[in-house]
Amino acid sequence: MPTLRQLTADLSSALETIYPASEAGSIAGQILEHLLQLTPLQRRMQADAPVPPEVADQLPALQARLLHHEPMQYVLGVAHFAGLELEVTPATLIPRPETEELVQLIIEEQRHRSALSVLDVGTGSGCIPLALCQALEPIRTVAVDISADALAVARRNASRYGCEIDFQQLDILTQTPTVEPHSLDVLVSNPPYVLESERPLMRPNVLNFEPATALFVPDYDPLLFYRRIAELGTTLLRPGGALYFEINEQYASQTLDLLTGLDYTQAVARPDIFGKQRLVRASREKVA
Numbered sequence: 596m597p598t599l600r601q602l603t604a605d606l607s608s609a610l611e612t613i614y615p616a617s618e619a620g621s622i623a624g625q626i627l628e629h630l631l632q633l634t635p636l637q638r639r640m641q642a643d644a645p646v647p648p649e650v651a652d653q654l655p656a657l658q659a660r661l662l663h664h665e666p667m668q669y670v671l672g673v674a675h676f677a678g679l680e681l682e683v684t685p686a687t688l689i690p691r692p693e694t695e696e697l698v699q700l701i702i703e704e705q706r707h708r709s710a711l712s713v714l715d716v717g718t719g720s721g722c723i724p725l726a727l728c729q730a731l732e733p734i735r736t737v738a739v740d741i742s743a744d745a746l747a748v749a750r751r752n753a754s755r756y757g758c759e760i761d762f763q764q765l766d767i768l769t770q771t772p773t774v775e776p777h778s779l780d781v782l783v784s785n786p787p788y789v790l791e792s793e794r795p796l797m798r799p800n801v802l803n804f805e806p807a808t809a810l811f812v813p814d815y816d817p818l819l820f821y822r823r824i825a826e827l828g829t830t831l832l833r834p835g836g837a838l839y840f841e842i843n844e845q846y847a848s849q850t851l852d853l854l855t856g857l858d859y860t861q862a863v864a865r866p867d868i869f870g871k872q873r874l875v876r877a878s879r880e881k882v883a
């Protein structure tokens with residue numbers, strides 16, 4: 596029987612034909628960990644253990660999918676986010692590390708408050724409200740998305756973690772979530788923000804597999820979602836409530852101008868782990 600070390604090395608070297616070596620090694624390791632239900636440490640400790648045939652036999656099919664650039668998270672059906680293991684499908688964006696940082700910022704700023712009311716716009720897998728639900732236990736959480744298929748995944752994730760979330764299917768550009776006016780403490784969104792013209796720069800694992808509805812905005816209006824959500828915030832956030840956005844780093848100053856133009860205060864952009872201005876927060880002092 597082949598050992599765990601051999602199978603990981605074989606998969607890694609196959610993946611090096613399309614990924615940089617370090618990424619290929621990381622994907623191969625995570626695939627084996629998932630199949631054998633091991634932690635990274637256990638995988639290293641058991642590197643010379645034989646891998647049972649029922650696990651080894653699954654690898655050729657998984658490798659073939661990966662070599663077609665299918666993201667590892669879709670191949671396995673799960674993604675890790677803020678300590679949670681979430682179901683993901685091609686209907687949901689794969690949650691990103693920078694979004695974990697957005698969640699971390701909210702937790703830092705809101706952890707002293709109790710009985711929070713939260714709205715997440717464009718919830719996808721439900722990663723943001725689920726991470727907030729684990730850390731802050733909000734009393735009321737509404738999460739909206741245009742995609743019924745994404746919401747079905749988010750509902751399953753919420754049920755797995757025992758979080759009560761009011762999921763609403765709607766088009767945020769033309770419809771308004773059912774939320775009491777001036778009741779929200781937190782309005783958060785990681786909306787679509789990649790310009791259509793950026794398509795040629797994107798890697799095939801994103802472009803060919805992740806949902807276009809989750810990614811793209813038209814070039815003629817990069818702030819389309821931010822404007823609409825910030826306007827909604829003027830009537831849905833309570834005085835002292837806060838707005839949190841993940842943004843396209845090219846539009847940090849325009850996003851801040853948009854927010855100050857709508858009478859938000861303390862509007863700031865923060866760098867993410869890669870040093871890109873991707874996180875924006877602002878406060879609501881006045882009631883519109």
Ligand SMILES: C[S@@+](CC[C@H](N)C(=O)[O-])C[C@H]1O[C@@H](n2cnc3c(N)ncnc32)[C@H](O)[C@@H]1O
Pocket residue numbers: 687688689690691694716717718719720721722723739740741742745765766767768785786787788808809810
């Ligand atoms: C960038 S993804 C973010 C998903 C998730 N919040 C995350 O951070 O991984 C944007 C989400 O917005 C949703 N969306 C796109 N257009 C929308 C619209 N007009 N109304 C509501 N949701 C929309 C997409 O279906 C997608 O789930």
